[in-house]
Amino acid sequence: MAGAALKTNLPDVLKTLLDDPRVTVRRAGVPDPKGKCVVYWMQRAQRGVGNHAVNLAVYVANELGLPLVVYFAGISNFPHANLRHYVFLNQGLSDIEEDLAKRNITFVMRRAPHESHEKLLADVHAACVIGDENPMREPERWRKRLAAKITIPFWTVDADVVVPSKLIEKAQYGAYTIRPRLYRMLPEFLVPYQNPHALYAWKRPRGFYADSVHEDMTHGWKDLDRSVKPVEAWTGGTHAGLKRLKLFTGKMLRDYEAQRNRPETDGTSCLSPYLHYGHVGSQTIALAVEAAVAKDPSLKSARDSYFNELIAWRELAVNFVRHTSNYDTADHAEAWAKKTIAEHAKDEREWLYTLKQLERAETYDELWNAAQIQMVRHGWMHNYLRMYWAKKILEWTPDAATAVKYCVHLNDKYFLDGRDPNGYAGIAWAIVGKFDRAWNERPIFGKIRYMSGASTGRKFNSKRYIQQMHALPSGDPQ
Ligand SMILES: Cc1cc2nc3c(=O)[nH]c(=O)nc-3n(C[C@H](O)[C@H](O)[C@H](O)COP(=O)(O)OP(=O)(O)OC[C@H]3O[C@@H](n4cnc5c(N)ncnc54)[C@H](O)[C@@H]3O)c2cc1C
Known part of the structure; x- marks a missing residue:
């Protein structure tokens, strides 16, 4: 459906918000006038700050005069996930709750067997749903399935890349083809987040069910693979990720080029787990690196080397998975x-x-x-x-x-x-x-x-x- 057709009858402010290339309209229509809140279904971008999807949801909620509820569904059967992964994810939930609370936003977590999206949307009387993007097969299927099941508008936001991935329309041959295209768009997209506050607070209805983010979300999940133990050296969450980012930009970036191929040293950012869970966004990382360069221009070449990994190679990987249905096999070979x-x-x-x-x-x-x-x-x-x-x-x-x-x-x-x-x-x-x-x-x-x-x-x-x-x-x- 053409973009314009998807947005007819929407207030002008919302139309403008949806014109953002990060946004995909997955279910068109106008927000339910009887709705009592806006819901952001947080899946990949698991953070309360530096998150384009939270930001869009706040703008929409403020515009509609409604509170914002951010919802996380703790499913017990995420493909190939085991105890190690869930513990890291679980550690991030309290940071999300805390960071959102500072923005006047309520975080609701429901874990299996209570994680139904439709039930949550009905319980809170959602006017519309905002989601984030995830190019992988199963998560993309979940988004399509939700869009087909609900009757309220559903918009998703590409929050985990610096340059919105749909602006690179085709599968790319290599870093050398995607790099110049991404870098040309950096001045437009590598800009600070606003982290706006929600104007209206949500009041929890009497008897409303939610799970605690401070407890073990895997409790009672009988089929979960618990054979792979958590790693004590890692702590999940936005706060731990930002601490590592500070250390990296403050002390380690200078030597990144020299150290990055020396596995016996602690020479790289080690931010990949935080990026994977969306605890820290790549844009936040890139902005922190730029801030370090602004203070000390001699870090420019370290920045270039780091951006080649964080932006060129990482966004090439997103492009690859978006455009290659059999990405986890050998069948896609040239x-x-x-x-x-x-x-x-x-x-x-x-x-x-x-x-x-x-x-x-x-x-x-x-x-x-x-x-x-x-x-x-x-x-x-x-x-x-x-x-x-x-x-x-x-x-x-x-x-x-x-x-x-x-x-x-x-x-x-x-x-x-x-x-x-x-x-x-x-x-x-x-x-x-x-x-x-x-x-x-x-x-x-x-x-x-x-x-x-x-x-x-x-x-x-x-x-x-x-x-x-x-x-x-x-x-x-x-
Ligand atoms: C066989 C193989 C398997 C890999 N499996 C994974 C994986 O499961 N998950 C994962 O995140 N990365 C994977 N990588 C890419 C890369 O090895 C890791 O992202 C990197 O080692 C993470 O460490 P870091 O955060 O300290 O990286 P840094 O050097 O500090 O780089 C910063 C960020 O740039 C991105 N990046 C770095 N190198 C690459 C790369 N080669 N390709 C794409 N993005 C990159 C990562 O997001 C990384 O966190 C794999 C690479 C290979 C060759």
Whole structure:
């Protein structure tokens, strides 16, 4: 439906708000005049500040003269999520409640089995619903399903990228194609958030049901996979994420270029879990980096290097998942990659490992085992080793399809930042050469870029890294 048709009969102020390229009208119409509040269904952008979706919801609520309720549905069966992921998410909920309260907004959490959206919308008499965006398959399906079920307007806001993803209409070939397009639009979109306050407070109806954000949201969920333990070294939530951001921009950014490929040092921002849960938005991070550069212009080249990851590569991953329905398989490979993989399908593999052997870090390769230990025990791995880790799995499994399958399984099971577009894009890059070019041909890999253990290990103090990983508190798979 044309944009104009979707917005007929809306007050002019709302029409203007919906003209924002971050906004998608998923269900057209006018807000229910009998509605008692506006609801923002928070899913991906799990934060109370620095959130375009909260902001739009506040503007709409203020315009309609209604209070705003922010709703989080604690579902028990999020695809591939286990106890480790839920604990990190749970830690973020009290920050959301606190930050929203400062803006005169009520946060409501209902967890399974009480998490029905339709019930919540009926209980609060919502006039309209605002949502956020998530390019992944299942979350996108939830949005479509909700739009089909409800009768009030439903608008979603692309809150977790700097440049609204629909402005990059087509699937991109690589960082080199998306980067100039994104950077051209930064002056328009990399601007401070306003964090407006809601004018009208919501009064909780008598007998209204909500779960406490301070309690274990997984309590009583019998089918939840609890085998992957939480990682004590990480604390989820906006406040912990912003603290890390402050440390990064204040003390670490200066050395980012020099340190970012040294897995034995704490040299990168480690913000990926916070970005994944939306505890901190990429725009907030980018603005903090810009503020550091404004104070000290010698940080410019560190900023450029960091933005290449945070904006170019991260938003390329979002673009990839948005436009590639089979993003978590090997089937989307480019023609050259498919050809070279097929030509080398029968190459002899000296080592073949089962998924269990890989999971338990039982390979001949000490460096790879250490990286796998970091994944399992720490819930995170350094980027340089993620590349090596995935490429070795291609070498050690019968074919590329199996390699992608094993990588996705382990990536999503153990990483706090797993189940994210970045993971699928990273695995696609490593296994089927997505966003890469053809390299010199060699066994098994064909023209897919190869990384040798010897040269990877020489580029940093791998001995120290291996020792560090073995010293991590245990939590190994049974
Ligand atoms: C095989 C493989 C699997 C990966 N799996 C994941 C995953 O599950 N989740 C995840 O968030 N990232 C994944 N990455 C990308 C990258 O390794 C991590 O984002 C990064 O290591 C996170 O650490 P950091 O926050 O300290 O990064 P920094 O170097 O501080 O970078 C800042 C931010 O930029 C983004 N970024 C950095 N490198 C990349 C990249 N190569 N591609 C896309 N975005 C990037 C991340 O959001 C990161 O938090 C994967 C990469 C590969 C090669």
